[in-house]
Amino acid sequence: MAVCASGSPSQLSILLEVPSRPAPPVNPSPVALSFRDVTHRYGQRTALDRLDLVVRQGEVVALLGPNGAGKSTTISVLLGLIRPQEGRVEVLGSDPRRAVADGRVGAMLQSGSGVGLPPGVRVDQALRLVRRLYRRPAAFDWIVERADIGGLLRRRTDKLSGGQAQRVRFAISIAGDPEVVFLDEPTSAMDVESRHGFWRMMRAFGDEGRTVLVATHHLAEADQIADRVIVLNHGRVAADGPGATLKAAVATRRLRFVTDQADQQVLSELEGVTEVAICGTGVSIDSLDADATIRDLVGRGVRFRDLEITGAGLEQAFVALTGCGVARPPAEAKAGAEGGTR
Amino acid sequence: MTRPPVDAALLEMEPAAPYPAPEHPAPGHPAPEPPAAAGWRASVGPLLAFGGFEVGRLLRSWKFLAITIGFPVIFYLLFLGDHTAGRIIGGTVPWRVYLMVSMCSFGALVAALNAGGTRLSMERASGWARQLRVTPIPAWSYVGTKIVASMLVVLPVILLVEVVGAGFGGVRLAAPVWLGVTLLSWATALPFAVLGVFIGFLVSTEAAFPVVTGLMFVLGYLGGLFTPVSLMPGPLQVIAHILPSYHVDALAVAVIDGRMLAPADWLVLGGYVVALGLAIVWKHRVEEARGIA
Numbered sequence: 001m002a003v004c005a006s007g008s009p010s011q012l013s014i015l016l017e018v019p020s021r022p023a024p025p026v027n028p029s030p031v032a033l034s035f036r037d038v039t040h041r042y043g044q045r046t047a048l049d050r051l052d053l054v055v056r057q058g059e060v061v062a063l064l065g066p067n068g069a070g071k072s073t074t075i076s077v078l079l080g081l082i083r084p085q086e087g088r089v090e091v092l093g094s095d096p097r098r099a100v101a102d103g104r105v106g107a108m109l110q111s112g113s114g115v116g117l118p119p120g121v122r123v124d125q126a127l128r129l130v131r132r133l134y135r136r137p138a139a140f141d142w143i144v145e146r147a148d149i150g151g152l153l154r155r156r157t158d159k160l161s162g163g164q165a166q167r168v169r170f171a172i173s174i175a176g177d178p179e180v181v182f183l184d185e186p187t188s189a190m191d192v193e194s195r196h197g198f199w200r201m202m203r204a205f206g207d208e209g210r211t212v213l214v215a216t217h218h219l220a221e222a223d224q225i226a227d228r229v230i231v232l233n234h235g236r237v238a239a240d241g242p243g244a245t246l247k248a249a250v251a252t253r254r255l256r257f258v259t260d261q262a263d264q265q266v267l268s269e270l271e272g273v274t275e276v277a278i279c280g281t282g283v284s285i286d287s288l289d290a291d292a293t294i295r296d297l298v299g300r301g302v303r304f305r306d307l308e309i310t311g312a313g314l315e316q317a318f319v320a321l322t323g324c325g326v327a328r329p330p331a332e333a334k335a336g337a338e339g340g341t342r
Numbered sequence: 343m344t345r346p347p348v349d350a351a352l353l354e355m356e357p358a359a360p361y362p363a364p365e366h367p368a369p370g371h372p373a374p375e376p377p378a379a380a381g382w383r384a385s386v387g388p389l390l391a392f393g394g395f396e397v398g399r400l401l402r403s404w405k406f407l408a409i410t411i412g413f414p415v416i417f418y419l420l421f422l423g424d425h426t427a428g429r430i431i432g433g434t435v436p437w438r439v440y441l442m443v444s445m446c447s448f449g450a451l452v453a454a455l456n457a458g459g460t461r462l463s464m465e466r467a468s469g470w471a472r473q474l475r476v477t478p479i480p481a482w483s484y485v486g487t488k489i490v491a492s493m494l495v496v497l498p499v500i501l502l503v504e505v506v507g508a509g510f511g512g513v514r515l516a517a518p519v520w521l522g523v524t525l526l527s528w529a530t531a532l533p534f535a536v537l538g539v540f541i542g543f544l545v546s547t548e549a550a551f552p553v554v555t556g557l558m559f560v561l562g563y564l565g566g567l568f569t570p571v572s573l574m575p576g577p578l579q580v581i582a583h584i585l586p587s588y589h590v591d592a593l594a595v596a597v598i599d600g601r602m603l604a605p606a607d608w609l610v611l612g613g614y615v616v617a618l619g620l621a622i623v624w625k626h627r628v629e630e631a632r633g634i635a
Contacts, residue, residue: 083630
């Protein structure tokens with residue numbers, strides 16, 4: 001299977017084996033999402049750079065990429081929250097806002113400072129409200145079963161653990177019985193175990209013929225559930241193909257070095273970084289763009305020694321996730337274990 | 343494409359659990375058609391549900407109730423004894439009546455600011471407001487419902503202050519005057535309701551509480567709700583005249599006094615509503631352009 005890619009040559013050289021698109025299937029399903037030449041800038045920063053993308057109905061797509069690659073902007077555009085400055089975006093054959101207004105789309109966005117749920121109500125009350133905002137909601141019990149929140153219905157929304165809150169938010173995102181679901185970093189507040197449960201839930205959802213687009217930075221897990229993996233970098237598609245093919249092609253490099261300034265926050269903000277693991281003074285970083293990461297590292301004045309760069313397999317990345325001293329993003333560390341309370 | 347069963351009665355209240363097990367149609371089962379032009383129920387139903395949800399949340403929050411009921415009632419009882427009962431304000435209005443009317447306005451102010459304010463700021467920071475924006479309800483309905491919910495919780499606060507005024511302050515008014523005071527205090531809470539929502543839009547979660555609390559007392563005191571503006575030093579009187587709370591109070595006293603309601607007062611209050619409403623729209627536009635709405 002070929003890996004389709006576009007983007008600057010520096011990214012392409014390591015990604016591309018065969019530069020042609022796969023032959024179209026005999027009976028392709030209708031287009032669910034399409035980006036045509038879409039550009040969007042926030043001031044000077046280009047978030048989407050002439051993005052072209054087509055997702056067909058029934059596909060489960062993982063959208064990968066480092067922070068700032070354009071994943072969240074892509075989802076905001078698909079939801080009509082942002083109108084791109086150039087280009088054309090369609091969701092289910094219409095304007096994104098139309099699709100949202102018709103209740104054909106569901107979304108689980110990144111939560112900010114809280115859990116993204118209304119405080120002071122029970123889970124079932126929040127879910128019943130959201131159902132009533134749709135003309136044709138999914139049946140209550142169906143949602144509860146799908147999101148596995150049967151045991152949480154009588155709990156107050158502000159008394160949930162990180163993983164539990166994410167399941168409730170997933171329930172809310174499917175309350176309108178959507179044809180397309182967007183999930184922006186849905187597993188960011190979860191430990192590894194609950195993440196697996198969550199991916200299974202989404203996979204099952206996709207198996208019903210619904211279109212699922214998940215933005216994530218967990219490469220290994222995205223690979224397991226998605227039919228297709230799209231890697232974004234600098235607002236463009238850096239790679240696009242079935243998970244298995246990408247596995248071999250994705251240009252992840254692992255950087256190891258020793259430093260006395262092992263600051264999780266700083267390291268995870270470096271350009272191209274997807275994972276950071278710290279063991280004492282030893283640091284292991286996975287990057288989609290090793291050159292840029294090192295330039296950034298030097299630029300920020302982090303002193304390091306014994307630098308070693310290797311190709312990082314997805315399995316390796318997964319071992320690192322569960323291994324020693326895995327430094328998770330702040331939201332994850334805060335959430336703690338699935339069963340616990342905040 | 344498989345679809346779960348769809349509820350027919352959209353506006354029906356949900357029965358409590360347990361629910362009968364849903365039947366999942368076989369794959370390929372055609373999706374049920376949406377009810378053709380379901381009329382006003384289709385568009386108003388969700389907004390009623392959302393409004394009811396908001397009012398319910400406010401009335402279940404003991405913090406909100408303690409502040410909105412506690413402040414005006416306690417201040418009424420406190421200041422009632424602080425002044426001599428026979429003191430006359432503005433010619434014909436006894437202090438206990440003036441104070442009751444002022445505390446109605448203060449209660450409306452406190453309820454309206456707190457219903458928006460911190461709560462709204464938190465909701466926006468947590469992503470709940472954003473989540474609602476990706477449901478079918480239109481973008482304006484979030485703000486609209488918040489303002490309506492604020493107005494709805496203002497009314498019981500006004501009625502409570504009036505009950506306390508009649509019970510503890512010995513306020514006796516003719517029935518039309520009671521009705522007039524109530525309706526006027528209620529209607530004039532609108533600028534404060536819009537202000538509360540605006541603060542929720544403008545201010546960070548950490549800052550919202552001090553801002554709301556500060557505004558409560560600045561608007562309350564300088565607007566003459568605690569001490570008549572005519573008894574204030576000159577410079578403060580000037581400030582009072584630009585505050586909405588002063589004009590609210592002026593209208594209320596006019597009702598008690600049986601005087602004409604001055605159009606200037608209405609104009610100022612209307613101006614606040616329009617200006618704050620436009621400010622909310624502006625803030626929303628800015629956020630939308632920056633992709634953080």
